[in-house]
Amino acid sequence: MKKWNLGVIGVLLVMLSSCETDVELIQDYEQNSFIFGLLDQHVDTQFVRVNKAFLGTLSIEEMAAIGDSINYQPGDLKVELNLKSFFNLQGRILPDRDETVELQELTVSKSTGLFNNDDYTVFYTTTAIPQEENNVPVDYELIVTNLRTGKVISGKTQLIEDTRLDQPNPNSSTVSFSKLTPNGFIFQDNFNVEWKSKRNAVKHEVYVRFYYDEINLSTSDTTYNSFDYFAGTAENPGGNSGASLFTVFDPLNFFKEIGRRLEVKTGIERIRPRIQIYMIIANQDFSLYVDASSPSNDINQNKPSYSNLSNGLGIFGARNSSFVTTRDLRFNQSSLDLLLESTETRDLSFKPI
Numbered sequence: 001m002k003k004w005n006l007g008v009i010g011v012l013l014v015m016l017s018s019c020e021t022d023v024e025l026i027q028d029y030e031q032n033s034f035i036f037g038l039l040d041q042h043v044d045t046q047f048v049r050v051n052k053a054f055l056g057t058l059s060i061e062e063m064a065a066i067g068d069s070i071n072y073q074p075g076d077l078k079v080e081l082n083l084k085s086f087f088n089l090q091g092r093i094l095p096d097r098d099e100t101v102e103l104q105e106l107t108v109s110k111s112t113g114l115f116n117n118d119d120y121t122v123f124y125t126t127t128a129i130p131q132e133e134n135n136v137p138v139d140y141e142l143i144v145t146n147l148r149t150g151k152v153i154s155g156k157t158q159l160i161e162d163t164r165l166d167q168p169n170p171n172s173s174t175v176s177f178s179k180l181t182p183n184g185f186i187f188q189d190n191f192n193v194e195w196k197s198k199r200n201a202v203k204h205e206v207y208v209r210f211y212y213d214e215i216n217l218s219t220s221d222t223t224y225n226s227f228d229y230f231a232g233t234a235e236n237p238g239g240n241s242g243a244s245l246f247t248v249f250d251p252l253n254f255f256k257e258i259g260r261r262l263e264v265k266t267g268i269e270r271i272r273p274r275i276q277i278y279m280i281i282a283n284q285d286f287s288l289y290v291d292a293s294s295p296s297n298d299i300n301q302n303k304p305s306y307s308n309l310s311n312g313l314g315i316f317g318a319r320n321s322s323f324v325t326t327r328d329l330r331f332n333q334s335s336l337d338l339l340l341e342s343t344e345t346r347d348l349s350f351k352p353i
Contacts (some may be wrong), residue, residue, distance in 0.1 A: 032274065033153055035314035037142055038286060041159050042322045046353060048079055048123045050144055054312055054325070061175075071120045076148055079103040079123040082141040085099040087134035096134060099203055101127045131159040137199075142316045155316030156307040160201050160281050163324050167194035167246075168277075175250035175275055175329035187252045187342075193277060195324065202287035206231040206247045207278040209256060209346040215269045227261050228278065229254055232352050239284045252344070259344040270350045273339055274328040279320070279335060286317035 037048035037262040085097040102172050103123035115139045130138055138183050144153040168175055193206055208229040232247030262270075282290065285308040292306035308314045331339060336352060341344050 002242045017187045023047065032145065033151075033166040033312045034145070034151060034313075035142070035144060035155070035309060035312055035316065037314075037316045039129055039157060039159055039318045041131050042320065045124050046081070046129065048104075048142065048144075048316075049120075050077055050079065050123070051120075057141050060244060062100070062184055073103055074107070074121055076146065077123075077148055078126055078144040078145040080110060081125060081127070081129075082143060082146075083129070083141040084141070085130075085133040086136045086138075088136055093136060101125055111136050114118055127186075128161055129159065144312070149192050151311065153309055153312030155312075157283065157285060157316055157318050158200060158306075159318050160199040160283055160320035162170050162251065162322055163195050163198055163201065163204075163279060163307050164326070165193065165195050165277065168194050168325070168329060170326060173327060173330060174332040176332045177254065178332075178334040180334070185337065186251075187255070187338065189250075190248045191231075191254070192248055194244070194246040197236040197239075197241060197245050198241040198281075200239045200318075201281045201320070202236055202239050202284050204234045204236070204245060204247075204283040204291065206233065208249075208254065208282075209276045209278050209323075210254075210269050211272070211274045212262075213272045215271065229257050231277075233285075250338075255338065255344045259348065262345075263346050265345050265349065268349055270348060272329045272330070273336065273350060273351050276323050277326060278326045279322065279324050281320040283318040286315060286319060289317065 020279045024286060034051045034053040035048065037046075038047055042097050050072060052072060078090045080100050081103050082100045083097065084095065086093050087096045088094075103125045106124050108122055109119050129140070132138055139158060141154055141156045143265045145151070153307055164170055177188055177191060179188045182333050197204075208231050210229060211224070211226045212225055213222050229249075234245040234247050236245060238242045289308075305313075307315065309316060336350075339350050340352065
């Protein structure tokens, strides 16, 4: 069940202040749970965190400092992940696999801060989670049972299919950031990243991962280095498959970032500059949760909160974090020349190979 809750506390206070009878705004303690879990088939471990959430009479700072106010104790909860797969028999979708795995508890040490500094528990599984079986998407259900109260919270999601690029050319082994003019090669005005959306893929963040090898000239040792450059975002509001999406970034700014991130050194050579393109994609439920949780710029600060859980609060959704290029894309010759000669990067000891 998806729930939207809009705060009306201000209206209630006005109404209640006009009554002669005292009314308790904070009722007796009633415990709820806040759950955060995102499935991603490209990571080897899936994590789910479950915290307590309730109203109290103390200040936020006082309640946050009390471990029992926000953390469950080990053994309080049972967290399970159910997988249901199907097969298509002449247009009829029939059940196939139905398996449930219990997530294990893991105690995590918390850094000192405003909130309670006690260790807390997360739940995890290393079980492989396929996006589809028999060419049909797999359904996942999270089931959280409070073993003290018997209360059960659940939520459902499907994974996001992998994306592949239309541009840069997925069949190419090189990439170009340059264009030819009568005066020689200069930076392109824009670098386009283009792709087709997958079903239930809504928010897309695009990163360029820049790789290079660094050789120590004294020892001949080679280190392999990389950093991520944020290239932009794109959104597919309906979560439909096949929508044409793109983002654009300025190659000159990318080269400036290379100049900022790499240290000027002596006694080294840098070779083999190359990139891959990486995306982090949110499904419909996670996208709605992010939108509802982001700060409001409106005068009215009463934003709705979003949850797709039954009998609880929070999010059980999916993201897909993966490379959308199939191989390293080497700088072509003109782009390598710009890396060697442009004012942004010419002091970084890159060498032609």
